[in-house]
Amino acid sequence: MPSQEIGETIPANTPHAVSVTLPTWEATVGYEEGQDWVVSKMTSGYPRFFIHSVIQQLAKGIEAKYGRDGERCMIFPTYNVAKRCREFIKEKTSLDQVLVRVLQLSTRAPKDENEKSTVIETNIGVVFFPLSEFSLAKNYWQHSGEGISSRMGEYLLKELIEPQAATNPRGNMKAELQAKQIQSKSPSISISSSGTNALESDKESDTFIEQKYGRVLDLKFAPEAKVALRRRISGKADKSHNQEEEMEKARRGKNLSETDVYLYPTGMASIFNAHQALMKIFQPTPKISVMFGFPYVDTLNILKKFGPGVHFLGLGDDESLDELERDLADGKLDIMALFCECPSNPLLKTPDLPRIRKLADKYGFAVVIDETIGNFLNIHVLPYADIVASSLTKVFSGDSNVMGGSIIINPSSPFYPQLQKYFNEEYEDCFWAEDALYLERNSRDFADRSAKINETSLAALELLVNSPLISKVYYPSISESKKHYDAIKTSTGGYGGLMSFLFHDPADAVCFFNAVNIHKGPSLGTNFTLACPYAILAHYEELDEIAKWDIDRNLIRISVGLEDKDELIEVLQRSLDTAAAQHK
Template sequence: MVFDGKYPEMDSILDAELGEAIPSNTDHAISVSLPTWRSNVGYEENENWVVSKMRSGYPRFFIHPEIVALEKSIFETYGKPKERCMLFPSAAVTAACKSFVASRSQQSKDDVQTPDQEIRIICLTSSQVKSAPHPQADVWAIFLPELLYPIAREFWQHTGEGISSRRAVFIHKALREGNLSLVEQSIYSPSDSNSLHRGPSRYSKHSGGNAVSGSSSQKQRSSSGSEGISTKDFVEMRYGRNLEADAVQQAKLAMKQRISGSMFADSDSVGRTSTQARVQKISPEDVFLFPTGMSAIYNTHRLLRTLFGSSTMVEFGFPYLDTLKILEKFGDGCLFLGNGNDADLDELERVINNGKHISALFCEFPSNPLLRSPNLKRLRVLATRHQFVIVVDETIGNFVNVDVLPYADILVSSLTKVFSGDSNVMGGSCVINPKMPFYQDISLLAAKMFADNYWGEDAIFMERNSRDFASRVLRINQNADALAELLLKWPTIS
């Protein structure tokens, strides 16, 4: 089909449709309606007639109205003139943002250098009554000069470490009710109440984790499962089939088991015959959950930087943009081999043979959006020979369709996409391969560094959404195959 230079008419499209949430009438939807080609172009070019109508958007590009409202309320109490603020879920994440802003501003050529002490950080905590089944809920606010806000926004977008909209609702409710208080605590405190500890204790119902419930969009359910919930919220919870609000740790464990189980599966769970079952078992303890897919990638990169120190990392193939930005802007930069083909493999081997030390290689299988798949077998041979780690993002392929674990030290994935399937919650995962040579070092460091910042209410929704993940993937495959056959027969498509 040839584009004739004319944009589709919008007369037949109601103005209200542009910028509305998808799914509609969903408080925490993660997609937005851009119903025409013209509106998509307008969004990419930041045209006011599009962006001014947006009521929703992907949560790493569009700050949810509930988060904006909470930022405004906190700023009114604690902000200063010519400052902006941004919210994060933990001390460590906020400190990382501060460090990123300070470093990037010093490198800037736009005269935005600002003394580090002008960046302020506070912690606000919501006190809970003793009978409540949830731990305390904190939010960390970083205040910085207006000129530095775009740099903080870069950190927020690339890392996926901002607070979720459900968390914002809970915290804002506590603030309005007078239950949010300022905590006198150092940002660099070595203790972190959200740290994960390996072993069965981290799955305990009363072990550490995130607070949940109490928000305007989902009130805690009673034992009957429906009292105190609006009709709209009850429908979004699929007629009450969410786990109870105090079952956060069970929900997280269920997702870890679901992910690990999909990598060692028989025909009963994912439709493969017994001869197609995978031979490698993964323990749920080697699966880590994150608030977003980019958070999983960012934290994996952070772990490898800590493990290997100053070294070169490789981005192999043209990836999703923010993955490349993580490697370029954090740490020592990267070697970008954007084609991801055999010629790039030859170049990688030449660089290594010339003495360049490579600590890790990131790739996607297949890549987003070009759908190119690297030669993982050859990459694995190189990694074993030259002792570097391979990190594979298999979001597009997903756990059921592709079996890349035999070639990867670490798998990262965005659970927001096919794993969830409902477009109303974010999530990410990291799987550490116990068969690889760096497993012991990576596993021990992950236990110390990976914090559980996945908001409990989000985990409840993700667990519910993903119960039919495996069978849904098979239906998607069948539909995609049928669509491909149809398009191949279409006379105007060559």
């Protein structure tokens, strides 16, 4: 059963969980307001917003060994990333002068072939700054998505701060698993109290251990895992509508290659680095970008806080596109790029991508499409993009235990030669080895999971649309922009697992959310259904501002998972009934 305990990881007992339980509306508000009854219980959180306890411990150890009086530090996977953080702090600080320094640290290389399974040589960048500048460093960590992962922090802690334990934990875990495997091969057969043949049970244990842990523990396979991920992404993303196949071939000229795919530690790091690439390409005078449609919060923050700025068209509808075209034609706007989500989070609007592409070709700007919500099995956005960014943390992984992101550069883009040159020269592989191994394993059944989520979501949609308590449901198949979604929908694709909805009475929203017996916390695309009061969680300090873009403060967002369809519908119906009962 989903936990309703504040601060418990989602999934439960998962040390590197991506989500965390905020089980009630009041708890979500309490978290946003920093109330002690909530914050004191938060042992975990979404990794870009909540610095994992292992990373906090590592930072304290590094501060103790290398810091100066009054300094704090933040840890990044490369020296160059740390330098970007340093420049951000120095640019944004309110102090006349501030000392921000960067230290590079390295872990040891494997001694021999056997150690390559558990030891990996890596370099990191550590930014030291006065305590007064911690919030700025944290802003960079959150917005850029370039901080170290908790698994990397765990490894660095053992190598840099606790060297005596460097080779023991993984070795012990591997030995323990091998011992279980050996023990499970015992020829003795017995019948358990449930009537299960113990030998059959042991065989299942073997399979479980091999599939869940066998490859993940071996660091030397990380390069192969990354190749497999890039091939998986390029192969799926390159599928087009059958009816458009010939047109697609003629337009693109060549097939997408795995070398056009770049992996990042988070989805936000993908968007951040897409923006960085375009600013470099448009030197010496980068132009502003357009954010088309209301996006996830940090996409807009990246465009606002890094570079020359952003022109925000928050409604993201056809009228907004009319406005953009007029401003471009009249010379009121001269832009570097247009960023959009497809569909958008949380209102599930789909932009008119063919029209955007025509404007981009006419006026010479780049198009960056974040297709995380749709996912590249459901929609085919590459023909309309110069760069496709994705959060692999979501449905691509599903297990909610690893972060990841990707960039695809379109071989048919007019900017392709410049983008290819940029990434060949500037790209750094910051994706931690263990995270790549977990993500590769998680994503093997991506297609099957996506199909089931699509199917279950339609049943959930029908329930919500027909509830007399609910005033509006946001979902691509019932949106005013459905025609734009259908224009890019793949032949076997669906409409995804994310939907948002409003109640006629805000009190019903609170009652429903508090009563519903599903996981409740940040993130989406998980293998389990996950809900949150989206506006409260993501925009609590700007609820009046976001109302201008049709984001209601009482909006609930649900990401449908892999549960049995009938059971999920029953759970949702019970909570609707609970909300209805308070009117009697």
